[in-house]
Amino acid sequence: MQKNPTIYKDQQELPTIQRVISVLWPSFLVASISTFLFFAVFDPIDLGRLAGYPELTRIGGYTIGFFFFWVMTAFSCGLTCYFRKPVHPPTIK
Amino acid sequence: MSATAGKTPTPDQQVEAELYKKRQKIYPREVHGIFAKMRNLAMVALLGIFYGLPWLNWDGHQAILFDLPARKFHIFGLTLWPQDFIYLSLLLIIAALSLFLFTALAGRLWCGYACPQTVWTEIFLWIERKVEGSRQQQMKLDKQPMSARKFRIKATKHLIWLLFSLWTGFTFVGWFTPIHELWHELITFSLGPWETFWILFYGFATYGNAGWMREQVCIYMCPYARFQSAMFDHDTLLVAYDEKRGEPRGPRKKSADPRELGLGDCIDCTMCVQVCPTGIDIRDGLQYQCIGCAACIDICDEVMDKMGYPKGLVRYTTERALKGEHTHVVRPRIIVYSAILLFLFSALVYAVATRVPLELDILRDRNTLYNETDEGLIENVYTLKVVNMTDKPQTFKLSISGLKDAELIAQSDEIKAPSGEVVSVPIRIRIDPENLPSSGNDIELHLESLTQPGLETTETGRFLGPMPEL
Numbered sequence: 001m002q003k004n005p006t007i008y009k010d011q012q013e014l015p016t017i018q019r020v021i022s023v024l025w026p027s028f029l030v031a032s033i034s035t036f037l038f039f040a041v042f043d044p045i046d047l048g049r050l051a052g053y054p055e056l057t058r059i060g061g062y063t064i065g066f067f068f069f070w071v072m073t074a075f076s077c078g079l080t081c082y083f084r085k086p087v088h089p090p091t092i093k
Numbered sequence: 094m095s096a097t098a099g100k101t102p103t104p105d106q107q108v109e110a111e112l113y114k115k116r117q118k119i120y121p122r123e124v125h126g127i128f129a130k131m132r133n134l135a136m137v138a139l140l141g142i143f144y145g146l147p148w149l150n151w152d153g154h155q156a157i158l159f160d161l162p163a164r165k166f167h168i169f170g171l172t173l174w175p176q177d178f179i180y181l182s183l184l185l186i187i188a189a190l191s192l193f194l195f196t197a198l199a200g201r202l203w204c205g206y207a208c209p210q211t212v213w214t215e216i217f218l219w220i221e222r223k224v225e226g227s228r229q230q231q232m233k234l235d236k237q238p239m240s241a242r243k244f245r246i247k248a249t250k251h252l253i254w255l256l257f258s259l260w261t262g263f264t265f266v267g268w269f270t271p272i273h274e275l276w277h278e279l280i281t282f283s284l285g286p287w288e289t290f291w292i293l294f295y296g297f298a299t300y301g302n303a304g305w306m307r308e309q310v311c312i313y314m315c316p317y318a319r320f321q322s323a324m325f326d327h328d329t330l331l332v333a334y335d336e337k338r339g340e341p342r343g344p345r346k347k348s349a350d351p352r353e354l355g356l357g358d359c360i361d362c363t364m365c366v367q368v369c370p371t372g373i374d375i376r377d378g379l380q381y382q383c384i385g386c387a388a389c390i391d392i393c394d395e396v397m398d399k400m401g402y403p404k405g406l407v408r409y410t411t412e413r414a415l416k417g418e419h420t421h422v423v424r425p426r427i428i429v430y431s432a433i434l435l436f437l438f439s440a441l442v443y444a445v446a447t448r449v450p451l452e453l454d455i456l457r458d459r460n461t462l463y464n465e466t467d468e469g470l471i472e473n474v475y476t477l478k479v480v481n482m483t484d485k486p487q488t489f490k491l492s493i494s495g496l497k498d499a500e501l502i503a504q505s506d507e508i509k510a511p512s513g514e515v516v517s518v519p520i521r522i523r524i525d526p527e528n529l530p531s532s533g534n535d536i537e538l539h540l541e542s543l544t545q546p547g548l549e550t551t552e553t554g555r556f557l558g559p560m561p562e563l
Contacts (some may be wrong), residue, residue, distance in 0.1 A: 017116075017312055025314050040178045043164060058162045059270070059287040 027073035034073070035066040057066055096474035118235070119308060119372040121218060122228040122364070126391025135206040136215050144260075147267040154271075154484075161269045165484075165513055171445070171539045172484045174513060176452060183441045187434065192317070196324040196431040197421070200331040204318070210310050211384065213261075213303035214370065217254060223251040229369065254304050255296075262296030308371040312382055322381060325410040327419050332385050334365075334376045334407045335415065342376070347400055358402050365407055375407055450482035451457035454542050455554035462557045470500075470523040471558040477518040479540065481510035491520070495537040496556060497528040507543065522556060529558040 014022075044061020048054060055065075149156040151169050158167045166173040166181070173180060190380050195202050204211060210352065225231045225246055237243055266288055267275050278284045284292075302310055311318050325331075339359035345351060351358065366374045368388040373380050375389045394409040411420045458474035466472055481487050489508040502521040510516040522536065536556040542548035 017309075021313050029316070040175050043175075057285070057287065058164065059285070059291075062161060063287050063290065 019081065023074055023077040027070055027077045029070035030073045031066060034069045035062065038069075039065060110368075116309065117372075120228045120231050120367075121220060121370045121388070122367040122389045122392070123392045124368045128387035128391050132133065132206055132215065132386065132388075138214050139207060139209075139212050140216065144264050146475060147264060147272040155273070156201045157268070158271060159269050160271070163513070164191035167484075172450070172482070172513075174480075175480045176480065176482065177448070180441065180445060180448075183437065183444070186227060187437050187441060190430065190434045190437065193324050194427070194434060196321050197326070197329060197426050197430060200325065200329050201321060201383070204311065204321075205386035208384075210302060210315070211370075211386065213299060214307050216257075217303040217307075218370075219248060220253050220257065224253065251304075254300055258296040258300040258304075258432035259292065260296075261299045262292040262294070265295040267290050289380070308382070308384075309372060311384055318381060318384075324426075326424070326426065328424055330409055330411055331379065332375065332383060332387055332407065333379065333410050333415060334359075335405070336487075337415075339376065339406050358397070358400075358406050360396065360400060361537075362396055364392045364396055368392045379412075449548070449550055451487075451540065451542070451548055451550050452478075452482065453538065453550050453552045454478040454480075455538060455552055457555060457557075463559070466523065469526070471526050471557075472521055472523045472531065473556050475520050475522070475554060477508075477520060477538070479508055479510050479516045479518060481512060481514060481516070483545065483548070484512050485544070487548070488547060489540050490543055491518075492539045492541070493522060493536060494539060495535055495553075496524055499524045499528075499536065499556075508540075524556065524558070526558060526561070529556075529561060530561045533557055 039062055044056060044058050044065065047058030048061055146157055147155060151167075154165070154167055156169055160167065164175055167179075174546055192203055221231070225234055234246065263275070263279065264272070270288065275284070275288065278288070281482055308312075312468065334413060338357060340357045341355065342359035342361040343354070343356045344361055345354055365376070366372070368374070368391075370386060370388065371382045371384060373382045374381065387409065388409050390409065394404040397404050414420050454477070456476045456478065460475070463475070464474070465473040477491075479489060482556075487510050489510065490506065491501065491503065491508060493499050500523040503518065508516060508518050534556045535553050537551055537553050538553045540549060
């Protein structure tokens with residue numbers, strides 16, 4: 001990193017669109033897979049009944065499940081993006 | 094694009110310029126030729142499947158329907174339930190491995206011809222060309238200030254794009270809920286809120302990805318584009334410019350002899366750059382932005398023809414062939430991929446062919462190990478779970494074997510199970526303790542359909558009793 005400060009700086013200043021994509025897009029992919037795996041095992045109607053929402057339809061359950069996964073995974077991607085910021089080491093006097 | 098003519102920037106400057114560069118709209122020039130024909134053929138076939146197949150019926154239901162509201166998948170005569178998850182996983186693994194094999198063999202065939210992003214971008218470009226005209230006309234129109242004419246043209250294009258996207262969204266949802274019912278709900282304005290949402294969501298995604306994002310999806314968003322190079326080797330088919338033959342490039346008269354001028358075969362007409370849907374210059378070498386669509390091959394062949402030079406300055410080739418070596422089609426990587434693929438495919442075919450759409454689970458009563466009846470018989474209590482995974486209601490007959498003179502006591506002789514349902518059946522089994530060889534014995538429960546001969550399954554359960562007296 002010290003050898004090539006320009007590249008270092010560039011990573012900080014990726015185009016906004018690319019940063020937005022790097023949060024929303026991987027989370028979308030992972031949320032899709034999670035939704036698929038989760039609902040292959042659990043029926044949303046059963047879950048709705050357990051949670052006290054007997055009127056929940058399956059499509060509704062899948063949708064809520066998908067967006068729940070997406071929000072959570074996006075949150076995780078967002079944190080990763082945030083922690084990528086370099087921490088300046090304390091200067092020794 | 095014109096930068097190639099001037100001084101070549103250093104790689105570092107290039108990286109920096111690319112990182113800061115605002116995306117410039119790419120106007121791919123229309124191209125004709127053998128690969129364009131193949132791409133159009135693939136586009137028509139794939140879009141035909143996507144838009145047409147959901148309307149096809151089979152044996153009284155939609156031929157292919159991943160019925161999410163009913164939690165069952167219809168694939169022609171086959172009905173799969175959530176319990177059959179393994180088949181779908183296997184199918185996905187096979188699809189991924191096939192992609193690896195094709196990539197190792199022929200590079201980015203998938204990207205250039207079959208990827209939905211390519212196919213929909215292609216059709217959106219076609220619409221754009223029909224409304225706005227050729228590449229030059231589009232560029233001219235975009236440079237003009239807004240006028241009534243420009244507004245009319247742009248509005249028409251976006252309107253057609255949006256309608257097409259909505260139809261795409263509708264069809265997409267139709268793969269997952271019965272499309273005929275969906276259509277009926279649509280024309281009677283009685284679509285459910287979730288269905289409406291997903292039609293709009295997928296429609297919007299189509300409009301955004303194929304109308305606006307285009308090559309950026311491949312460059313920034315596609316995971317496959319990033320890792321496909323791992324499957325590449327020196328024998329992989331790729332679209333490449335023959336540098337040895339082309340360089341030094343430069344314009345010349347058709348009548349001139351390039352050798353006399355000290356020129357290669359490339360006339361630097363930049364047509365290959367103009368047709369490129371990702372806006373790269375194939376002459377810069379192998380680039381990960383190249384989706385292997387071969388548009389540059391078609392256009393360059395056309396130019397070579399006009400110049401009276403042999404075709405193939407840009408062509409499908411391999412790194413080895415470019416170096417003048419022999420290309421190996423059969424190589425360890427290909428053999429390994431093919432072998433795994435063949436194994437998995439056989440496993441899937443075998444599993445589907447021998448699949449019994451019936452499941453029997455035996456749950457022992459947990460509260461007591463066994464009861465003793467007044468007549469001195471040993472009794473075990475079970476709950477059976479019968480899962481009917483056929484698409485018809487079934488009546489089953491239950492029988493037991495494995496222990497001498499075992500008596501089966503159930504509420505009814507027959508078990509009725511509707512299609513796709515799990516039925517709980519409480520049963521008791523009684524045996525004279527003299528017939529029990531040990532305190533824990535295996536007992537076989539045999540379930541046989543009376544409705545559909547041949548549909549049967551056998552499960553082994555445990556029958557517990559007292560320690561036999563010695």
